[in-house]
Amino acid sequence: MQRRDLLKATAALAAFTGLSTSSLLLASSRTRGPDSGGSHRFSFEELIADARRQAGRPWHSGSETLPPTLAGMQPQAFNVIHYDRQRSLWHGSGSGLDVEFFHVGMGFRQPVRMYRIDPGSGIASDVHFDPRLFNYGDSGVDVSQLHGDYGFAGFRIYKQPDPGHHDIVAFLGASYFRAVDDTGQYGLSARGLAIDTFGPQPEEFPDFTAFWFEQPAPGSRRMVVYARLDSPSATGAYRFAIDCQDHQVVMDIQAHVNARKDIAQIGICPMTSMYSCGTDERSRCDTFHPQIHDSDRLSIWSGNGEWICRPLSNPPHIQFNSFQDTNPKGFGLVQTDHRFDSYQDTVDRYDRRPSLWATPTTEWGEGSINLMEMPTTGETLDNVVAFWTPKQPLRAGESRDFGYRLNWSALPPVAPGLAQVRSTRSGLGDFTEGWAPGEHYPAAWARRFAIDFVGGPLAAMPATAAIEPVISASTGRIRDPQVLALPDEVHGFRVLFDWYPDDAGTAPVDMRCFIRAGGNHATLSETWLYQYFPPPADQRRHA
Template sequence: MKEFQIAILDVECATGMKLAVPRNFISLAILGTLTSSALCQTWEREDVGFESIQSRARDLANKEYVAPNRDSLPAWMNDLTYDQYRDIRFNPNQALWAAEKLPFRAMFFHPGYLFREPVTLNEFTSTHQQQIRLAEAFFNYGPLVAKHGDLPADGGFAGFRLHAPINNPDYFDELAVFQGASYWRALGKNQRYGISSRGIAVDTGAEGVTEEFPNFREFWLRKPDADDTQARVYALLDGPSYSGAYQFKIDPGNVTIVDVKAVLFARREVKRLGIAPMSSMFWFGENSRRKFDDFRPEVHDSDGLAIRMGTGERLWRPISNDTGKLEFSFFDMEKCDGFGLLQRDRRFSAYEDGEAAYHLRPSLWIEPTSDWEAGRVMLMEIPATNELTDNVVAMWEPARTPKPGDRIEFSYRQHWTMDPDPSQADGHVVATRTGIHDWQPEQRTITVEFSGNALNQQSDVPLTPMVQCVGPNCDKIKIQGTTIQSMPEGRWRVAFQIAPTAEGGKLADVGPVELRCCIKRGENFLTETWVHRVIP
């Protein structure tokens, strides 16, 4: 790369291509904003902000939807195998903002393989923006793709990732990845990628319709100042039913915080709109009755859904993969104070997997920062026979489905965390177990273990377990033998049995039942409420 001289108006790139830089853009102030990897681009005066992205989203919604062209890439890109695609790596020396030693860096993903709908990436400052164009100089092509075709003249990227010094002040770790449809993932200190988030969910699990996956078509990455502690990104979303504008403020740390602001414009009515959706993986855990031939005790990115209702009640719903069929759980409320898919079990011995490091996968906790009004949290569990794909979805579904032409605005804060109790219940569930003895084939034993400071405080008032059945089929079972027992490590175990009400009845004839369990001291509730659907 040639030195950039103030007197030169044609910037010559390593590829030999020249880009004209308008004379009125050349100033010492503007030159200071350009990075080495940006010298092959053209800066334009532009006021980039959430309002301008929102205006573009509104314009899209007023037009007929045009799907991205999945055949726009050269054949050699579309035909890349998994191994070939992995053999294309970004050149860290070309990372955006690396040469200026700024607090964040950006690296880009090569288009091709599964990622056939390139997205446009832009860099912007307070006064200017430039499109970042696809170039070979960004990438190192390994031996599996040493002989490849040309890159598109005006090609985009498959996405990007942000880096920041999270674990070590001298090393820029991966902080967040935006790649595929409207998905992103983030990391805090000492975390490994697991759960994913996405912009919106459209008709997820809705009967009689096909789920839509809107795309982030274009991104704007704000060039950070030297003292910035947050990265800022804007995104333009487009899909058959919705267009939208998104703002992300990403604050790295032990817990990485992502503040999300969005405005959607409805093209047409859908059956189900999901706000703040997240996807995770659960194959089996300590609560699983469906066993697999695997050396590991548990395999999952998340082991339960936590909810904090506007009434103050906290819920915990263990994830299950037992029935072999699609399962839905809905939690209606007038106001939601938070929800998320959590990975509570942090013991390495629970997983015994040094490569996947499931004990280091982050939990994702959502807190609304605007009025979401009434609605419900939806949990969808898809049957799985391996750990290769996400099979759990959680999201907020508004009570009122937007109509065509509606404008929908919402915001929320994401916590990518290792905290086992982000809902601040104090007393929280740490394990669910269940089983049947051969000598009691029509009686199922269930144990629920709780942990929390209030449970272990000295008091003359004893702890009291509460177990109840709610909803259909409750008249078909009886709950018996309820006990509470102190366990090692400050845990408290509630154990009980369920059996058919009818004399000589069979558990198999009962059908699914919804159970609830918590611990009280006197009139004070000390724990969140365990809620679980049990197939006796």
């Protein structure tokens, strides 16, 4: 499974219109358990207990065999299907938010069951699939082949009234979900759970198999959604309190995870994004766009208070990095640059992509924030994954609870009081700035790095301030470090240095840099962490 396939489908389906309260949506009033269909009395406590019981039973795939008219669909035809806007879940109720559902088909073959919770009785009623809920247009779907209740592929949330006709939250495929800020532009995704993302065994993609919806109060833009998660290795019960604010979407999540079997690597609060190229390695950006990425860095606010900036990369081969921590204060995949000139993209609008920030609301204990980066040749594949892994693996029969808040917004809701990394650039080194490298510099090959730190205490410091860079590298040698004042309007300083290799190896080099005051050595910036991939010796040219 390619993550980007799910996201592209979500983006296309975001153009869907309409749903509503009608007899087509509601099940019979017979009271049954949540696994048997029909109507049932719902509580989150019972969902948690049910997920634990399910973890003690063998897993069975819920993927269904679709009729040929759906199974053989191409994306272009699939995206033509539109929901009837007059049949939204709470149409005409005065709720500030409403819900529509995505059609099954193509690669979306896991039937997701939907339930509407009656606010008075607490009874959850089935939301049934029916072809009359959809407008098929010229999709070519043979409606005569659609018999029975296929369920849905997912759902989307939008504001009421909805003058922009675009959704702000979408759950679609496996346990993927996304939200947007006031730009209306989707970007990176989150997931309910990640299993074996990096390792010798294939990655496992758990599914959200059912959702329960609480109706928002009249005019309210806050709603609660419950979800059941299932996979060969785990089950789960989730509660999403979704607050659709003017400039961001905030989700408070309670996750209760149970292991069916030993899980080698579990990922809590996983985030998935795309990084093709940015300011650092221009040779990988063979396009007229200056940059292409949904996110440009992993930011970490560690448990000990340190702020870390780890610029993302498009590596030559899969890379996995682990940042050990205890009770982190937060982390996220961040899009810091929202200037159109940085991307020159009028179609995908990377300048409008939101950032995603996670704040633990319970103690997570010891573990690590993990980052996996995969090579990509363009912008159609998500190649970045970040998540939290507890130090103690989850064993068969065990359960764990995690609480966290997700902020989908242009920038994270918190920031260090220190200077932050504005950009990272690199190029040929071992020459004096202002002179062209070439025949006068034949002795050595080196890579030059420029890190711009801006804001925080630097905003009030003069260009002549005494600032020291603290730089280290896992291999090779750091030479000629310099600190240069940036123009007044930028309010910052640039650190320049050259890295020289010790050998012809191509193993990644881990670099670290921050700046401090020259007198009292007070820390002035967050910590820049970077992974550089030296080229083979025969590609180390001097000009």
